[in-house]
Amino acid sequence: MGWLAPGFLLGALTIAVPVWLHLLKQSASRPRQFSSLMLFEPQRRSTTRRRRIDHWLLLLLRIAVLLLLATAFAEPFVRGHLPGTAPEKLLVLALDDSYSMHAGTRMEDARREALKVVDAKPRDTQAQVVALGSRADSLTEQVQDAAMLSTAIRGITATDARGSLALLASLARTLAAGTRMPIELHLFSDMQATGLPPDFNELRMPPGVTLVLHTVGAAVTPNWTVESVAAPSQVWDPTKTRIVATVAGFGTPEATRSVILSINGRTVSQQSIKVPAAGRASVVFASPEIPYGLVRASVQIDPADALGADDRYDFVIQRSERVHGLFVHQGSDTSTGLYFRSALESAADAAVALEVVTADQLKNRDLSAYAFVVLSDVAGLAPAVEQRLSTWVRAGGRLLLSAGTAAAQQKRIPVFDAPIVGSHDFTRDDIRFAAVAAVDDAYAPAGALSGWQGIKIFYVTRVDAPQAQVGLRLADQTPLLLEKPLGQGRVLLFATGFDRLTTDLPLHPQFVAFVDRLGSYLSGRGSRLSALTVGDSVNLRPDAAIHGSVDVLAPDGSHPLDLRQAAQVRTWPLPGAGFYALTLADSRHDLVAANVSRLESDLAQATPDTLKLWKASSAEQVAQSAGTTTVTTAAAIGRKESAHNLWWYAMCLVLVAVVAESLVASRYLNTLRDSS
Amino acid sequence: MQNLLDPKVLNAISGLDLVAATVVDGFVAGLHRSADFGFSQEFAEYRAYAVGDDLRHVDWNVYARSDRAYIKRFHGETNSQLMLLVDASSSMGFASHEVSKLSYVRFIAAALAYLATRRQRDATGLVVFGDTVRDFVPPSSRQGHLQRVLASLMHAQPLQTTSYAAPLTHLQAFLRRRGMVVVMSDFYAPPADIVRAVTPLRIHGNEVVLFQVLDPEELRPTVDGSSMLIDLETGAQLEVSEDYVQGRYRERIDAHVADLGREARRAGIGYHLLQTNQPLDQALLQYLRLRTGRD
Numbered sequence: 001m002g003w004l005a006p007g008f009l010l011g012a013l014t015i016a017v018p019v020w021l022h023l024l025k026q027s028a029s030r031p032r033q034f035s036s037l038m039l040f041e042p043q044r045r046s047t048t049r050r051r052r053i054d055h056w057l058l059l060l061l062r063i064a065v066l067l068l069l070a071t072a073f074a075e076p077f078v079r080g081h082l083p084g085t086a087p088e089k090l091l092v093l094a095l096d097d098s099y100s101m102h103a104g105t106r107m108e109d110a111r112r113e114a115l116k117v118v119d120a121k122p123r124d125t126q127a128q129v130v131a132l133g134s135r136a137d138s139l140t141e142q143v144q145d146a147a148m149l150s151t152a153i154r155g156i157t158a159t160d161a162r163g164s165l166a167l168l169a170s171l172a173r174t175l176a177a178g179t180r181m182p183i184e185l186h187l188f189s190d191m192q193a194t195g196l197p198p199d200f201n202e203l204r205m206p207p208g209v210t211l212v213l214h215t216v217g218a219a220v221t222p223n224w225t226v227e228s229v230a231a232p233s234q235v236w237d238p239t240k241t242r243i244v245a246t247v248a249g250f251g252t253p254e255a256t257r258s259v260i261l262s263i264n265g266r267t268v269s270q271q272s273i274k275v276p277a278a279g280r281a282s283v284v285f286a287s288p289e290i291p292y293g294l295v296r297a298s299v300q301i302d303p304a305d306a307l308g309a310d311d312r313y314d315f316v317i318q319r320s321e322r323v324h325g326l327f328v329h330q331g332s333d334t335s336t337g338l339y340f341r342s343a344l345e346s347a348a349d350a351a352v353a354l355e356v357v358t359a360d361q362l363k364n365r366d367l368s369a370y371a372f373v374v375l376s377d378v379a380g381l382a383p384a385v386e387q388r389l390s391t392w393v394r395a396g397g398r399l400l401l402s403a404g405t406a407a408a409q410q411k412r413i414p415v416f417d418a419p420i421v422g423s424h425d426f427t428r429d430d431i432r433f434a435a436v437a438a439v440d441d442a443y444a445p446a447g448a449l450s451g452w453q454g455i456k457i458f459y460v461t462r463v464d465a466p467q468a469q470v471g472l473r474l475a476d477q478t479p480l481l482l483e484k485p486l487g488q489g490r491v492l493l494f495a496t497g498f499d500r501l502t503t504d505l506p507l508h509p510q511f512v513a514f515v516d517r518l519g520s521y522l523s524g525r526g527s528r529l530s531a532l533t534v535g536d537s538v539n540l541r542p543d544a545a546i547h548g549s550v551d552v553l554a555p556d557g558s559h560p561l562d563l564r565q566a567a568q569v570r571t572w573p574l575p576g577a578g579f580y581a582l583t584l585a586d587s588r589h590d591l592v593a594a595n596v597s598r599l600e601s602d603l604a605q606a607t608p609d610t611l612k613l614w615k616a617s618s619a620e621q622v623a624q625s626a627g628t629t630t631v632t633t634a635a636a637i638g639r640k641e642s643a644h645n646l647w648w649y650a651m652c653l654v655l656v657a658v659v660a661e662s663l664v665a666s667r668y669l670n671t672l673r674d675s676s
Numbered sequence: 677m678q679n680l681l682d683p684k685v686l687n688a689i690s691g692l693d694l695v696a697a698t699v700v701d702g703f704v705a706g707l708h709r710s711a712d713f714g715f716s717q718e719f720a721e722y723r724a725y726a727v728g729d730d731l732r733h734v735d736w737n738v739y740a741r742s743d744r745a746y747i748k749r750f751h752g753e754t755n756s757q758l759m760l761l762v763d764a765s766s767s768m769g770f771a772s773h774e775v776s777k778l779s780y781v782r783f784i785a786a787a788l789a790y791l792a793t794r795r796q797r798d799a800t801g802l803v804v805f806g807d808t809v810r811d812f813v814p815p816s817s818r819q820g821h822l823q824r825v826l827a828s829l830m831h832a833q834p835l836q837t838t839s840y841a842a843p844l845t846h847l848q849a850f851l852r853r854r855g856m857v858v859v860m861s862d863f864y865a866p867p868a869d870i871v872r873a874v875t876p877l878r879i880h881g882n883e884v885v886l887f888q889v890l891d892p893e894e895l896r897p898t899v900d901g902s903s904m905l906i907d908l909e910t911g912a913q914l915e916v917s918e919d920y921v922q923g924r925y926r927e928r929i930d931a932h933v934a935d936l937g938r939e940a941r942r943a944g945i946g947y948h949l950l951q952t953n954q955p956l957d958q959a960l961l962q963y964l965r966l967r968t969g970r971d
Contacts, residue, residue: 031904035770035777035894036864037914039928040905 004075004645011070018062022055055668061661068657072650088644090142090181091127093117093149094171095156096189098133098163099534099600103190103223103307107158109216110188114153117186117214118146126181129153132189133161134535136171142179160309160534160576162597163189166197169205176206180645183209190217193606194599203614211618213611217603222251224305225601226259226313227280231297233530234318236351238290245299245313247273248280250602258302261285263295270302292319294591296579309577310601314593315531316579320351323371323523327356328378330406336376336498339506343515352519367392372522375414377404377497386414394487398522403461404497416484416491418465424478427458434460434474443471445492445521446481451510459502461495468493492522531593537571538592541585544570553581683775683783683952695783696790696826699956722746757799757815757855758792759882760785760825761847762832765806766908767862769834772893773953780952781860781889782829784959788858789829791960793822801850802828805843806836814850837909840865840873848876860887862894867936871943878944885946885962888936892953895929897921 003009093114101107114129121127129139129152139152165187172185185205189195191213197203205211227248235241247257254277261269268288275281285299300312325344327337337356344352357365359378363385367373373389375381378401381389393399393415401407401416408423426433433456441447452472460478472481482493496502505511532538540550549566553559555578561569574580574594582590725734725745735748762785768778785802792798801815802825811828813821838861851857857877863870863886870886877884899921905914916925933949940947948962 031906031913033770033908034897034905035767035862035891035908037905037907037910037912038864039925039932040914040916040920041924041928 001076001078004077006074008073008075009070011073012067014066014070015063018059018066022059055664058661058664058668061657061664065654065657065661068650068654072647072654076646076650078644078646088181089125090175090179090183091117091121091125092130092172092175092183092185093127093153094130094132094136094168094185094187094189095153096133096163096187096195097131097156097159097161098192098195099158099160099309099596100163100190100192100195100307100603101158102309103221103603104217106190106217107156110190110214111153111156113214113216114186114188115150118149118153121146121149128175129156130171131156132167132171132187133159133163134167135161136167160594160596162533162535162600163192163195164197165189165191165195166202169203172209172211173206176208184212185209186212186214188214188216190603191215191605191611192600192602193604193610194602196606196610200613203617205618209618211615213615215605215611217605219605220251221603222249222253222305223307223310223601223603224249224252224257224275224301225310225598226299226301227598227601229299229313229315229531231315231317231530233316234320234351235290236320236322238319239287241287241290241317243285243288243297243299244282245285246280246282247275247301248598248601249275249278251278251604253277254279259283260298260300260302261288262298262300263288263290265296290317290319292321294318294589296591296593307601307603309596310598312577313531313595314577314579316591316593317530322351322353324369325352325354325519325523326362326365326367326370326373327354327376328359328362328374329356329376330378331358331360333377333499335500339511340374340376340498340515343506343512344519346512347516347519352523354519363388367397370397371524372398372400372519374400374402374522376402377406377499378414379406379410381414389415390486393489393491396488398490398492398524400492400494400518400522402494402497403463404499404502405459408459408461413461413463413493415486416463416465416482416493417486418463418468418493420461421464422462423460424462424476425459432456433458434476434478436472436480437475437477438473440469440471443469443481443483445517446471446514449510449513449517451508455508455510456504457496457502458504459496463493463495465493492518531595532574533597534574534577534594535597536594537573538580538582539571540582541570543586546585548585548587549583550585551583555579683780683954683956696786696822699783699787699960700791700795722748756792756796757801758788759801759803759815759847759851759855759857760788761803761805761843761857761859761861762829763806763838763859763861763863764804764810764832764834765836765838765861766834767838767864768889770862770891770894770908771952772891775952776834777862777889777891777952778832778834780950780956781887782832784860784887784889784950784956785829785858786826787956787960789822789825791964793817793825798855800825803843803847804828804832805839807839807842808836809843809846810835812846812850815855834908838862838864840870844873844877851877851882854881855883857882857884858887859884860889862890863888863936867932867939870936871939871945874940874945875943883946884944885948886936886940887948887950887959887962888933889950889952890933892951895926895933895951897925 095110095114097107101110118127124144126142126144127149128142129149131137131139139155140148143149168185168187172183175183225248227246229246230244232241243261245259245261247259249255252275254275256272256274258270258272260267269285271283271285273281273283295317296314297317298312298314304311327340329337341354341356344354359381363382367388373392389399399415401413403413403420407413408420410420412419435457436452436455439446439449439452457474457480460474460480462478463482465479465482465484468479468482468484470479470482473479478495480495482495483490498506500506505514540552550561550569551559551566552561552572555576560575561572565572574592577594577596580592580594582592584590722735722738723746725747729747733747735746738744738746762781764778768781769776771777771779789800789802792800797817799815799817800821802811802813803809804811811832813825813828859874874884874886899916899918902915902917905916906912937947937949946962948958950959
């Protein structure tokens with residue numbers, strides 16, 4: 001016998017209260033007047049201290065109530081099960097439905113094993129069926145009905161999701177927190193080695209959970225896969241496009257495989273590569289013929305093996321015309337435009353055609369022909385020109401301003417509409433320069449670019465723009481890159497120049513990446529990915545301010561979102577492999593490709609030692625918590641001992657004692673009333 | 677007769693003078709059947725009239741028959757003095773039944789005063805004391821004096837604590853004639869201290885008698901379980917157990933009574949324990965014994 005909450009046994013000390021009250025009753029009798037206390041002896045213990053307790057039965061009942069209450073709260077338990085009762089526990093059947101369960105008869109074997117466990121289950125034992133893939137889905141409540149459990153098990157099919165055995169431990173912790181019963185957790189899985197977490201501690205079961213592993217499938221199953229494809233997500237000139245595909249074999253012999261590149265379902269290229277045994281090889285598709293628009297591209301192995309979904313890698317390429325940008329500089333500054341254009345053209349994609357003009361030439365330009373405009377340290381902008389720029393931005397244009405030494409002489413930043421509160425020439429300080437100290441990784445133009453700390457900023461213009469989003473910030477908290485919306489467009493402010501006088505950024509390799517990011521961001525091309533993995537979420541509402549309806553067209557032609565989801569959902573996880581046509585909230589159309597995680601392609605099972613260690617650690621936890629014995633066969637379920645909580649019986653005894661106390665107290669009260 | 681001397685019966689009588697008359701008359705009626713005692717009204721002898729004798733005492737019947745004037749003399753005609761010292765401290769207000777100790781003392785004092793004044797023609801005085809002398813009626817045998825004594829007794833209320841030294845010292849200044857001093861109290865003080873305080877009253881040959889008046893509950897208290905007792909004089913509280921009251925306390929109160937009686941007798945002082953549920957004849961009888969012994 002043990003106690004689940006032994007601290008409550010301290011409550012037994014409260015029995016002093018009724019004892020004291022019964023003694024107090026003796027002393028609480030009505031005071032009597034007496035002629036003289038001269039002949040009494042107050043110092044004698046027998047005179048004043050000796051108090052007799054009346055109503056012994058009542059006192060004992062009251063003590064019993066308190067002791068039983070303390071006992072009930074301390075939750076006594078006995079090991080094993082009470083005579084005439086079945087061992088109380090919760091049976092959890094977790095079936096792995098990850099992509100690897102497609103291989104061979106793994107899913108069928110898992111279902112069959114699970115049904116065996118259900119059949120062997122004692123009738124009054126509660127059980128729950130859980131499908132374990134990239135997340136744990138409870139398919140039933142905790143029920144005793146074997147038919148309901150069997151139906152749920154038969155309904156489980158393998159998905160395209162990636163499996164994680166660490167998720168099982170998380171599930172066990174959740175279940176253990178929600179039930180007082182010991183849990184017997186059965187896992188039916190192919191026990192993929194790639195499903196194991198890097199840290200073994202993530203697999204540890206919580207106390208009270210007994211893990212039973214049911215391994216299905218062979219230890220090693222050969223499998224081919226297109227492991228990865230490196231392709232640009234956006235192209236404007238297919239002649240410069242290169243698509244690199246890597247084909248891998250897991251447990252496979254050396255073989256020559258045919259690899260096909262398909263564009264919109266049409267084979268555009270096919271190559272053969274020799275893949276070493278259990279190795280990988282790459283193939284390059286150069287200058288493929290890519291039509292304009294969003295293109296469905298695939299690289300697949302021909303012929304596919306038994307596990308076909310990972311023999312194909314889908315991705316999306318968007319082909320568009322080059323966008324045009326306008327770079328405006330002061331007439332005296334001839335180098336900045338050169339730097340900026342060189343950086344843009346050096347980028348891998350180089351989808352932006354940049355026109356460099358002086359500030360005087362700006363007034364003759366039709367801004368609607370440009371995707372973005374860069375004003376490089378331009379001072380003395382004519383009000384009419386500024387008005388034209390503002391109108392253009394409000395209509396959806398994107399403007400980048402740099403505030404170098406010339407712009408800092410003005411009182412405000414044009415279009416950005418923020419007052420200049422000062423400037424700082426770091427070369428006059430001892431430190432000579434400032435460095436970027438904070439980068440907003442979520443900010444597309446600057447985030448995820450490394451090496452900012454090595455950039456020296458010699459001069460910065462300080463503006464008062466508390467409402468602006470800050471992408472870069474110097475060590476003295478001066479904002480370096482700011483952005484704020486204006487109408488339907490956006491205005492970015494680089495609070496220094498692009499010249500070598502105000503910063504050494506043009507001398508660093510990061511300048512090319514930064515300008516390329518700026519170009520992509522300003523031209524509205526963004527940084528879309530060519531392919532996603534099953535389970536990844538797509539953002540259906542890039543602009544949270546737009547509350548339009550969204551839609552998803554799944555690879556099988558269905559629309560998985562219901563009306564409520566179409567009106568409210570913001571992100572949506574991709575459930576399976578294939579192309580998904582998206583209608584975003586702003587009515588734009590997009591196309592994404594989802595592929596099975598290639599971690600699922602390696603069908604090698606975890607080593608027996610690893611599984612043995614996992615089970616041993618689980619049994620250790622259980623033994624520590626309740627002293628039960630781990631039995632890993634379904635037939636032994638009915639014989640397993642468990643801790644049986646006795647709090648209910650203690651509460652019943654409390655009830656009996658309370659009733660008895662009430663009766664006895666009532667009798668004493670009547671006696672007292674009669675005597676008075 | 678006993679019924680008329682029952683304190684409970686007397687308690688129902690409103691006037692203290694009537695109580696006194698009832699007690700004494702009933703008591704005397706009972707004593708007439710006894711040959712041991714005589715009263716001053718009983719004839720003793722004739723003595724020839726001498727100048728200066730009170731004409732009220734001349735037996736005019738004898739004078740009519742014999743033409744000689746004789747003075748009729750009675751037993752106990754020797755004038756004496758009775759001083760009644762009544763303890764009216766708070767503890768005397770204790771009562772476990774209808775008659776408190778002070779009421780009982782009033783009855784005794786009234787009866788003694790009546791007996792002494794009306795029957796014995798003795799001068800009777802009264803001292804009511806607590807820790808000080810609260811009322812003092814000088815001894816006198818004048819007509820109407822009895823009413824004054826009775827009135828003082830009626831007005832005596834249980835107040836203050838008890839102190840024997842101060843009142844008795846005060847009384848010594850007024851004891852100029854030989855007589856009797858009756859001290860009525862519950863005597864909750866060490867016996868030696870009481871006797872030490874009372875002994876000086878025996879100057880001039882006074883007879884001193886202590887009437888210790890106690891309630892039966894004081895001698896044999898009954899406590900159910902434990903009880904909180906409050907001292908009537910000091911207000912002190914003490915929780916006592918039933919076992920103690922029925923054992924140790926009884927031993928102590930018995931010892932106290934015995935000690936007081938022994939100490940009093942050793943000092944030549946009379947002592948009597950009176951319980952408030954007992955008839956009053958014991959007190960009267962004691963008075964007459966002493967009175968007779970003095971004649």
